[in-house]
Amino acid sequence: MDNGDGPKKWGFQGNAELNASSISVRGVLNRVYANLDKDDKRPTIPLGRADPTEFPSYQTTRLAPDAVANAAFSYNFNCYAPTGGIAETRRAVAEYLSKDFPYQLSPDDVYLAAGCTQAIEIVVSVLARPNANILLPRPGYPQYEARASVSNLEARHFDLIPEKGWEVDLDSIEALADENTVAMVIINPSNPCGNVFTSQHLKKIAETARKLGIFVISDEVYSHLAFGSNPFVPMGVFGSIVPVLTLGSISKRWIVPGWRLGWIVTCDPNGIFQQSGLSRIGFN
Ligand SMILES: *Cc1c(COP(=O)(O)O)cnc(C)c1O
Numbered sequence: 001m002d003n004g005d006g007p008k009k010w011g012f013q014g015n016a017e018l019n020a021s022s023i024s025v026r027g028v029l030n031r032v033y034a035n036l037d038k039d040d041k042r043p044t045i046p047l048g049r050a051d052p053t054e055f056p057s058y059q060t061t062r063l064a065p066d067a068v069a070n071a072a073f074s075y076n077f078n079c080y081a082p083t084g085g086i087a088e089t090r091r092a093v094a095e096y097l098s099k100d101f102p103y104q105l106s107p108d109d110v111y112l113a114a115g116c117t118q119a120i121e122i123v124v125s126v127l128a129r130p131n132a133n134i135l136l137p138r139p140g141y142p143q144y145e146a147r148a149s150v151s152n153l154e155a156r157h158f159d160l161i162p163e164k165g166w167e168v169d170l171d172s173i174e175a176l177a178d179e180n181t182v183a184m185v186i187i188n189p190s191n192p193c194g195n196v197f198t199s200q201h202l203k204k205i206a207e208t209a210r211k212l213g214i215f216v217i218s219d220e221v222y223s224h225l226a227f228g229s230n231p232f233v234p235m236g237v238f239g240s241i242v243p244v245l246t247l248g249s250i251s252k253r254w255i256v257p258g259w260r261l262g263w264i265v266t267c268d269p270n271g272i273f274q275q276s277g278l279s280r281i282g283f284n
Pocket of ligand 1: 114117187191219221248249250257261
C-alpha cells in the first residue's frame, strides 16, 4: 500500500498523566503480575484481587439479576436518565442508607454515578478550584491521587497509625490543613488496611474537620463488610457535626462490580452544602 503523502509526523499523543498503569489499581496489579517469574511454578495467593466474582462461592442473590431483567424487559428504562439518576433509584438509596442514620435522607441527597469510581471522579473535579487542596489517607486508595492529579487538585497526605488500629492521625490533619483545604477523605471500612473505625473515632474526625471548616468525604464502598470486632458505623451519623459526602456502590456488598452503580450522598441535616453553593455546582 502506498502511504506516500501522509504527514511527516502525526500531531497527536495521549495525556501521559492518564497512563493506566499509574492511575488505576488494576494497572498496578497488572504491573505486579507482569513481573512474576514465569518459570517459578509455585502457586500465587491473589492478595491484590478486588473482584470476588472470580470465586464461585461469592454470588449475588438471585433477586438481583431478576430485578435487572424485569427492568430491562419492561422497556421503561431505555431512556436517558436525569443527570442525578432515576428518582426511584435515588429514593431507594436514600431509604437504604437512612436505616443507619438518626435523621432521614431525601432522594435529593442522592446523586447516582457509574460506580464509586465515577463518584470519586465527580467529587474530585467539582472540588478542584484553583489552589484548592484535599487531605487523603496514607495508605489509601490510589484513585483519589489519580483523579486529583488529572484535575490539578493538590493532594496532601495524613497518616493512618498502625499501632492504633489504623486510626487517623488527627494532629497531622490540623497541621496539614490551611485556608485552601476543602475536604478530607476517609475510607471506612478501610481499603487497603481492612480496619473499621469506631464510632468514637469517627466523632473525633467529625469534630476535627468542623474545627478546620472542611467537610468529610467518606468512602463506604465496603460498608457492612466489616472484619474484626468494631461494627460498621456510617460517617453520615455525624452529619450534624460536619457535612459529610458519602460515597458508595453496589459493587462490593452485592458482589456485582460489573454493574457500575454507585452514589454520592449529601449527609448534611444542617444544609451547609446548600449554603456553600456546592449543591449548585454539581450535587442536585
Ligand atoms: C472498589 C473501590 C472503589 C470503586 O468501586 P466501584 O463501585 O467498583 O467503582 C472505590 N473506593 C474503594 C476504597 C474501593 O475499594
